[in-house]
Amino acid sequence: MSSGMKLPMKKGFGATDRVDAWWKGPTAMAAYLGIMIAYSTWRGFMEADFWIFSDFGLSAGVGHGNGTMAIENNHSHVLSPLFSPLIIPGENSWVPSQFQWMSPAMFILIFPAGFRGTCYYYRKAYYRAFMQQPTGCAVSKPWDEYSGETGLLLIQNLHRYFMYAALAYLPILSYDVWLSMNFHHGNASALGISVGTLILALNVILLGGYALGCHAFRHLVGGASNDWTSTPMNRFKYKLWKFSTILNEHHKDWALYSLFWVMFADFYVYACTDPMFGWSDVILWGGL
Numbered sequence: 001m002s003s004g005m006k007l008p009m010k011k012g013f014g015a016t017d018r019v020d021a022w023w024k025g026p027t028a029m030a031a032y033l034g035i036m037i038a039y040s041t042w043r044g045f046m047e048a049d050f051w052i053f054s055d056f057g058l059s060a061g062v063g064h065g066n067g068t069m070a071i072e073n074n075h076s077h078v079l080s081p082l083f084s085p086l087i088i089p090g091e092n093s094w095v096p097s098q099f100q101w102m103s104p105a106m107f108i109l110i111f112p113a114g115f116r117g118t119c120y121y122y123r124k125a126y127y128r129a130f131m132q133q134p135t136g137c138a139v140s141k142p143w144d145e146y147s148g149e150t151g152l153l154l155i156q157n158l159h160r161y162f163m164y165a166a167l168a169y170l171p172i173l174s175y176d177v178w179l180s181m182n183f184h185h186g187n188a189s190a191l192g193i194s195v196g197t198l199i200l201a202l203n204v205i206l207l208g209g210y211a212l213g214c215h216a217f218r219h220l221v222g223g224a225s226n227d228w229t230s231t232p233m234n235r236f237k238y239k240l241w242k243f244s245t246i247l248n249e250h251h252k253d254w255a256l257y258s259l260f261w262v263m264f265a266d267f268y269v270y271a272c273t274d275p276m277f278g279w280s281d282v283i284l285w286g287g288l
């Protein structure tokens with residue numbers, strides 16, 4: 001069996017004949033993803049019954065939360081997308097006792113994290129940024145072997161299933177936007193829009209653009225089809241596929257901006273609920 005022909009290349013980690021700043025992209029990506037992962041992990045643990053935060057006086061306590069998951073002091077309910085749907089393990093008897101210390105974020109984030117972690121775009125990004133596989137085109141990497149997505153990486157094949165879960169988040173997060181517009185106090189109720197509402201709405205738009213432009217979604221609506229016109233359903237599928245294709249052309253942008261905005265939306269809720277920041281959610285229209 002042929003072993004293939006290797007092009008001559010300089011040896012040594014990062015060695016290359018390239019003269020452009022090839023390292024800037026992967027380095028910036030490593031910093032960006034590293035900050036996003038660190039922030040979401042910190043927030044997930046902050047609302048858990050976890051001993052480190054307990055020592056700082058921040059322990060959520062089982063089932064009660066640290067009070068930074070949702071803005072409630074305007075008589076509406078602006079829930080951080082990191083904690084939606086708000087399944088509090090400590091308040092649900094069907095959650096085994098050994099998992100009740102977890103925060104809602106830790107309980108549900110497996111789905112969005114799995115969706116992003118198995119995304120075709122993110123795979124390229126973090127294989128380069130974190131694993132040096134490859135370090136860059138025509139750049140020498142620390143190791144020679146390449147075994148493809150085998151072994152543990154077979155989990156990447158679950159992307160389609162994570163995509164189904166991600167699609168389910170869109171109506172859930174849209175419902176959160178609706179909740180943020182419903183103000184209640186005693187018997188009084190009114191509609192309103194706050195800055196938090198707009199932030200949650202933009203979050204749904206960005207996540208929608210990301211999820212509906214997913215390669216697996218595009219295949220789901222348009223794959224295995226060579227007839228786009230004979231029935232209303234086929235014509236509808238074609239329109240959906242075209243729409244998904246338009247989003248897919250900028251999948252990288254949707255992936256990166258939507259990730260930032262989820263974290264920003266959570267930070268906004270956090271900053272509006274922790275007196276340390278002194279922020280409040282400004283009501284722009286209506287409300288009580």
Ligand code: FES
Pocket residue numbers: 115119120121122159163210211213214215216217251
């Ligand atoms: S390929 Fe990126 S979300 Fe599916």
